[in-house]
Amino acid sequence: MTSPTTTQDRLNPEPEAEELTGAEIVVRALRDEGVEFIFGYPGGAVLYIYDKLEQQDAVKHILVRHEQAAVHAADAYSRVTGKVGVALVTSGPGATNAVTGIATAYMDSIPMVIITGQVPVALIGNDAFQEVDTVGITRPCTKHNFLVKDVRDLASTLKTAFYLAASGRPGPVLVDIPKDVTSHKTPYHYPEKVVLRSYKPTVKGHPGQVRKAMQLITSAQRPMFYTGGGIVLGNASEALRTLVRALRAPITNTLMGLGAYPASDRQFLGMLGMHGTYEANMAVQHCDVLVALGARFDDRVTGNLAKFAPHARIVHVDVDPSSISKNVRVDVPIVGDLQQVLREMNQLLAESDQGNDPQAMRAWWAQIEEWRQRDCLCYVQDERIIKPQFVMQKLFELTGGEAIVTSDVGQHQMWAAQFYGFDRPRRWINSGGLGTMGFGLPAAMGAQVAEPDSTVVCVTGDGSIQMNIQELSTCLQYHLPVKVACLNNHYLGMVRQWQEFFYENRYAMSYVDALPDFVKLAEAYGHVGLRADTPADVEPVIREALRLKDRMVFMDFQVDPAENVYPMVPAGAALSDMILV
Amino acid sequence: MRRIISILLENEAGALSRVAGLFSARGYNIEAMTVAPTHDPGISRMTVVTRGSEEIMEQVLKQLNKLVEVIRVHDLTEGPHIERELMLIKVHAVGPDREEVKRLSDIFRGRIIDVTDRSYTIELTGTGEKLDAFIHALDPGMVIEVVRSGASAISRGAKSI
Numbered sequence A: 001m002t003s004p005t006t007t008q009d010r011l012n013p014e015p016e017a018e019e020l021t022g023a024e025i026v027v028r029a030l031r032d033e034g035v036e037f038i039f040g041y042p043g044g045a046v047l048y049i050y051d052k053l054e055q056q057d058a059v060k061h062i063l064v065r066h067e068q069a070a071v072h073a074a075d076a077y078s079r080v081t082g083k084v085g086v087a088l089v090t091s092g093p094g095a096t097n098a099v100t101g102i103a104t105a106y107m108d109s110i111p112m113v114i115i116t117g118q119v120p121v122a123l124i125g126n127d128a129f130q131e132v133d134t135v136g137i138t139r140p141c142t143k144h145n146f147l148v149k150d151v152r153d154l155a156s157t158l159k160t161a162f163y164l165a166a167s168g169r170p171g172p173v174l175v176d177i178p179k180d181v182t183s184h185k186t187p188y189h190y191p192e193k194v195v196l197r198s199y200k201p202t203v204k205g206h207p208g209q210v211r212k213a214m215q216l217i218t219s220a221q222r223p224m225f226y227t228g229g230g231i232v233l234g235n236a237s238e239a240l241r242t243l244v245r246a247l248r249a250p251i252t253n254t255l256m257g258l259g260a261y262p263a264s265d266r267q268f269l270g271m272l273g274m275h276g277t278y279e280a281n282m283a284v285q286h287c288d289v290l291v292a293l294g295a296r297f298d299d300r301v302t303g304n305l306a307k308f309a310p311h312a313r314i315v316h317v318d319v320d321p322s323s324i325s326k327n328v329r330v331d332v333p334i335v336g337d338l339q340q341v342l343r344e345m346n347q348l349l350a351e352s353d354q355g356n357d358p359q360a361m362r363a364w365w366a367q368i369e370e371w372r373q374r375d376c377l378c379y380v381q382d383e384r385i386i387k388p389q390f391v392m393q394k395l396f397e398l399t400g401g402e403a404i405v406t407s408d409v410g411q412h413q414m415w416a417a418q419f420y421g422f423d424r425p426r427r428w429i430n431s432g433g434l435g436t437m438g439f440g441l442p443a444a445m446g447a448q449v450a451e452p453d454s455t456v457v458c459v460t461g462d463g464s465i466q467m468n469i470q471e472l473s474t475c476l477q478y479h480l481p482v483k484v485a486c487l488n489n490h491y492l493g494m495v496r497q498w499q500e501f502f503y504e505n506r507y508a509m510s511y512v513d514a515l516p517d518f519v520k521l522a523e524a525y526g527h528v529g530l531r532a533d534t535p536a537d538v539e540p541v542i543r544e545a546l547r548l549k550d551r552m553v554f555m556d557f558q559v560d561p562a563e564n565v566y567p568m569v570p571a572g573a574a575l576s577d578m579i580l581v
Numbered sequence B: 001m002r003r004i005i006s007i008l009l010e011n012e013a014g015a016l017s018r019v020a021g022l023f024s025a026r027g028y029n030i031e032a033m034t035v036a037p038t039h040d041p042g043i044s045r046m047t048v049v050t051r052g053s054e055e056i057m058e059q060v061l062k063q064l065n066k067l068v069e070v071i072r073v074h075d076l077t078e079g080p081h082i083e084r085e086l087m088l089i090k091v092h093a094v095g096p097d098r099e100e101v102k103r104l105s106d107i108f109r110g111r112i113i114d115v116t117d118r119s120y121t122i123e124l125t126g127t128g129e130k131l132d133a134f135i136h137a138l139d140p141g142m143v144i145e146v147v148r149s150g151a152s153a154i155s156r157g158a159k160s161i
């Protein structure tokens, strides 16, 4: 699309506005947005921008080794800080390499601005060198995108991009800038505000609906909270805690919502869904009122839709109307921002004398405790072979639960989610919606840039780590002391598990032969490599890695290749039909 | 169920492909789609004829509303509305058929807008069903070429969508 500037804006720039080139405008706009770090990779179409970046130091640029990593790093930077993440890549292959990162951020609703270079305006559509239809390619995996054909539209387009990325349901917004636009000049005027007649997210929940929801919740015999990434994205954890504690209700989080409610709290039942806990899934299946907050009823969560929460009346709060009643029909829909809606709910609760029937709640909790007794995550650690769960548990203990944990995709991701209890939001960084292998290491870099003094651990697998291993070089260049914990099972373990359960043990292409020596590989990149071969090695290796505060350390844990993630709800089964250990 | 959806959107390059892309990406069906600027040149109006269950239509409307360039979405089939489609149809018209085609065109309130010694081109507006009926009334061998605009539709009464 063209940019949202009106002719009016063009004719009346600020009287004393400075004349800047497009490249200068990009850099200045980033600064005016308060952007401290961007992640990127240069190329012909963005050289003017790089040239201007080089001549200032308000906006710092981190040079990655692959554009996918730039986007993942910027994405994780956003997930940790809550700010808009920014990535900068060149046209053609730079843009296509970025697409996996953009789609990852899109699926998890992460606010980002991606700036791509484009061939000069006159060459667009000409099959020019390093030309791709970036706007066309990224249309389905961005919240919105722009091609800026006139330098006079650049500042306002960037402003709009940041606004769109962060407001309503957040998401990545891409701005494609032809090279000649970055060299043309125009007076710089960065708009204070954006008003779009076609885009007005609903923030305040409908008061009548909020009241109705609270009536339903407080009259429940067996209430259950199911909350997701929306609590994290909306910075609504505090308000959530207040409400759930006041109600003494049980609560579960989705994979994306972990940390939004403290894992160490008794009311927390663990994650729900395909690899959720027995108690969380059973409580969802047996509750009479389900309160879904910023969660989108993903198929990994609901299992068989027809059998999902069969006894429940459902309250659903989401800022995106299209998330509501998409998969599961709900009884009390509320469109709004969670921080606001939860504040109103807390207020209503404080003002009223409504409350759940104590006797019913006692019975409900007794039932839940019985499910909890099942101890669905138990495993046996002998002295011979390392259990991956044991590594996660030790990692949790030895970091005091205080690390930022990023993850790749596979079994290791599920074990991290199950065994590392997060008490705060924005500490668990993973690709849930797209499930992108290769996310973990660049994400750890972004997290480490955001919080240089925090311990950042990337939990990964022997398969996933090889999808962005080149970033070890970036870690060296910027002294990012990321700790990689590789649960090395010599398998694409998650695939192997499915093959064991559903394809009669035919392990087609899931065995990873010819793995590199990760210890030597880490050393070759200038880092420290440590290997744990036996259970007794696990604690010393983690301790040593944490002791080396300023070094990037690669921990290679040789874990049981045959271990499976339990519980597991087979795809298409009801949530209560779990395969248990 | 058949639905006619009216969409007001920013008249900008790419807006149309966003709507079309949404329908194809989400597997929604499109029977027809028309678009042109309104009396406000900054705004285009699109009419989409689609089919789907209640649940699917709810999602279609929500997803359309989510597109940043979409200003307003309205399901016209929810209330009384008028639907029109334009057809230009070129038919063989020789010998006795010439009179027959002209008579048929009159019955359907068509207008003959181009004539050769072997053919007529007829302009016809109406609901899709009426246009279908006209085509069926002709001997299939007579039709040379058909172009249809897809439906345009507007609600009855004094209000706009």
Ligand SMILES: Cc1cc2nc3c(=O)[nH]c(=O)nc-3n(C[C@H](O)[C@H](O)[C@H](O)COP(=O)(O)OP(=O)(O)OC[C@H]3O[C@@H](n4cnc5c(N)ncnc54)[C@H](O)[C@@H]3O)c2cc1C
Residues within 6 Å of the ligand: A107, A108, A109, A168, A169, A170, A227, A228, A229, A230, A231, A233, A234, A235, A253, A254, A255, A256, A257, A271, A272, A273, A274, A275, A276, A293, A294, A295, A296, A297, A298, A300, A301, A317, A318, A319, A320, A323, A336, A337, A338, A339, A409, A410, A413, A431, A432, A433, A434, A435, A436, A494
């Ligand atoms: C190997 C693998 C296994 C998985 N297994 C599981 C599993 O067992 N359990 C599980 O839970 N997931 C699992 N997932 C993740 C799953 O695929 C989904 O990504 C996840 O369930 C979605 O989480 P969510 O519902 O919290 O939604 P998110 O994707 O986090 O979406 C957030 C929702 O909140 C809304 N929102 C955003 N901001 C606000 C705001 N300010 N106010 C109100 N609403 C807002 C958004 O509109 C959206 O609807 C797995 C993924 C992988 C890769």
Ligand SMILES: Cc1ncc(C[n+]2csc(CCOP(=O)(O)OP(=O)(O)O)c2C)c(N)n1
Residues within 6 Å of the ligand: A408, A409, A410, A411, A412, A413, A435, A436, A437, A438, A460, A461, A462, A463, A464, A465, A487, A489, A491, A492, A493, A494, A495
């Ligand atoms: C880019 C990408 N390709 C393929 C997949 C499918 N996939 C999901 S998990 C997995 C195996 C991951 O193996 P590894 O990183 O070793 O983790 P493990 O399951 O063994 O812990 C694969 C191939 C994916 N999620 N992402």
Ligand SMILES: [Mg+2]
Residues within 6 Å of the ligand: A410, A461, A462, A463, A487, A488, A489, A490, A491, A492, A493
């Ligand atoms: Mg593996």
